[in-house]
Amino acid sequence: MIVAMVLMMPVYIEYYGALSLSKMTGKNFSTSVVKDISLIGEINYARGAEVKKYLPGIRWS
Numbered sequence: 001m002i003v004a005m006v007l008m009m010p011v012y013i014e015y016y017g018a019l020s021l022s023k024m025t026g027k028n029f030s031t032s033v034v035k036d037i038s039l040i041g042e043i044n045y046a047r048g049a050e051v052k053k054y055l056p057g058i059r060w061s
Contacts, residue, residue, distance in 0.1 A: 010046070010047060010048035011045070011046070011047040011048070012044075012045070012046045012047075013043075013044070013045045013046075014042065014043070014044050014045075015042065015043045016040065016041070016042050017040065017041050017042075018038040018039070018040045018041075018059060019038060019039045019040075020036055020037075020038050021036065021037045021038060021039065022036045022037070034060045034061070035061055036060075036061050037058065037059070037060055037061075038058070038059045038061065039056075039057075039058060039059075040056070040057045040058065040059045041054070041055065041056050041057070042054075042055040042056075042057075043055075
């Protein structure tokens with residue numbers, strides 16, 4: 001009974017990851033405006049709606 005209730009509960013998860021190009025390559029990408037450039041990725045998952053999204057991108061920080 002408890003296991004069935006847990007399996008029916010809605011779940012929503014977001015994960016964000018970033019890879020710094022400066023740290024990965026050892027090169028300095030900074031300018032007067034931008035300190036670093038990163039490759040980013042996001043995963044969104046919702047069990048109740050059976051939705052899975054993968055969102056890649058680039059971040060200037």
